[in-house]
Amino acid sequence: MALAIGNWSALNAMQGMDDAEFARWADLLERRTGVVVPPARKAFLVTAVRGRMRETGQTRFDDYFREIHKMPEGAIEWITLVDRLTVHETHFFRHxxxxxxxxxxxxxxxxxxxxxxxxxxxxxxxxxxxxxxxxxxxxxxxxxxxxxxxxxxxxxxxxxxxxxxxxxxxxxxxxxxxxxxxxxxxxxxxxxxxxxxxxxxxxxxxxxxxxxxxxxxxxxxxxxxxxxxxxxxxxxxxxxxxxxxxxxxxxxxxxxxxxxxxxxxxxxxxxxxxxxxxxxxxxxxxxxxx
CATH class of the missing domain: 3.40.50.150 (Vaccinia Virus protein VP39)
Structure with missing residues (x-):
């Protein structure tokens, strides 16, 4: 129960993502992976980034943004984040x-x-x-x-x-x-x-x-x-x-x-x-x- 309370406290402390911040994250994702996240899917991007920030103890998008640009540790964190931001839904004999x-x-x-x-x-x-x-x-x-x-x-x-x-x-x-x-x-x-x-x-x-x-x-x-x-x-x-x-x-x-x-x-x-x-x-x- 204490862990759950701690997680909610961290979540509540997180800053919101305004349109300029969203544009910066969306641009980074497109430049590095080619994946496009349109404004209509802002909630998806925010949820995924926030989820990973909560796991790493980060509360500010700009701090986390700088963190993933550090080398070499940032490269490892980026790989983890990309896994959250890319869709892995697939099936056998899908089409x-x-x-x-x-x-x-x-x-x-x-x-x-x-x-x-x-x-x-x-x-x-x-x-x-x-x-x-x-x-x-x-x-x-x-x-x-x-x-x-x-x-x-x-x-x-x-x-x-x-x-x-x-x-x-x-x-x-x-x-x-x-x-x-x-x-x-x-x-x-x-x-x-x-x-x-x-x-x-x-x-x-x-x-x-x-x-x-x-x-x-x-x-x-x-x-x-x-x-x-x-x-x-x-x-x-x-x-x-x-x-x-x-x-x-x-x-x-x-x-x-x-x-x-x-x-x-x-x-x-x-x-x-x-x-x-x-x-x-x-x-x-x-x-x-x-």
Whole structure:
């Protein structure tokens, strides 16, 4: 009870965030991560920053702002704060039409009977890993179904949040997510640990590598000549004028025949001379021209 009283006392002592202070924090977040927090979401930013300030004993926004600019300790604190300010809500098989497109239309063109090749996919903004493991399940299952095909694949999964990436690497998820995975996939790629937890099988986890990466640095991305880039529910957090630059950079990382999958409605009227829109009613994707 004493701890709760102390927390409320600290909260009450905190200064309010006026519009100028909000603009300063929003600008910092956009410059460092690309994520845009519009004035309509001021309450979200204030709540997240205040929550972390309360944990560190800070009561003034300007003092905390200076604290995260100190090096090197400020860099560590910034990583923690970014984890509070970025959204990690995700699901297995979140957008079935996109995975159907990959499995039933794109992959058969990339993999044929008797082929020997390697496929490299990138899950952008993977959060806690559900999307990356879904990609790995889909690729593994449908490649295995091609007779005599000897195809190796790997998935690189990136996010700005280290805590989220740690969840992905562990491959342990709450039972509430169990039924997000279709039964025929669960039987091949999931192990039930107990009544509260299930795990992605090690054989699949080995195909997925997790790494911290800020999409703002995509022009300098170490990933090159990718076969598949899956970038859903990421661009919505960036300013519209920045989305086009990011998409142009992503297009440059694809091999001929490679595919870029986006979230439906994330971009409008996007065109690139090296890309062709995939004709699909429910999924938004582009193929790199050969």
């Amino acid at each position: 079935p039409p996109s995975f159907d497109l990959i499995a039933n239309e794109w992959l058969p063109r990339m993999v044929s009977s008797g082929s020997q090749t390697a496929l490299h996919a990138w899950s952008v903004g993977c959060a806690t890993g559900e999307e990356a493991y879904t990609l790995a399940m889909v690729l593994d299952r449908h490649i295995s179904a091609v007779r005599d095909a000897r195809v190796y694949f790997g998935v690189t999964a990136t996010d700005v949040s280290q805590p989220a990436l740690a969840v992905g690497r562990a491959g342990l998820y709450p039972r509430s997510k169990f039924n997000e995975i279709p039964g025929d996939y669960r039987s091949s790629y999931v192990d039930e640990i107990d009544e509260d937890t299930f795990a992605i099988r090690e054989s699949l986890r080995k195909r997925v590598g997790f790494a911290q990466f800020n999409l703002l640095d995509v022009a300098r991305a170490p990933l090159k000549r990718l076969d598949l880039i899956y970038c859903q529910n990421v661009l919505i957090y960036f300013a519209r004028e920045r989305r086009r630059d990011l998409l142009n950079s992503l297009a440059g990382l694809l091999k001929p025949g490679g595919m870029l999958v986006l979230g439906a409605g994330e971009v409008t009227s996007f065109a690139h001379p090296a890309l062709s829109r995939v004709p699909h009613r429910q999924a938004l994707a582009f193929l790199r021209n050969r």
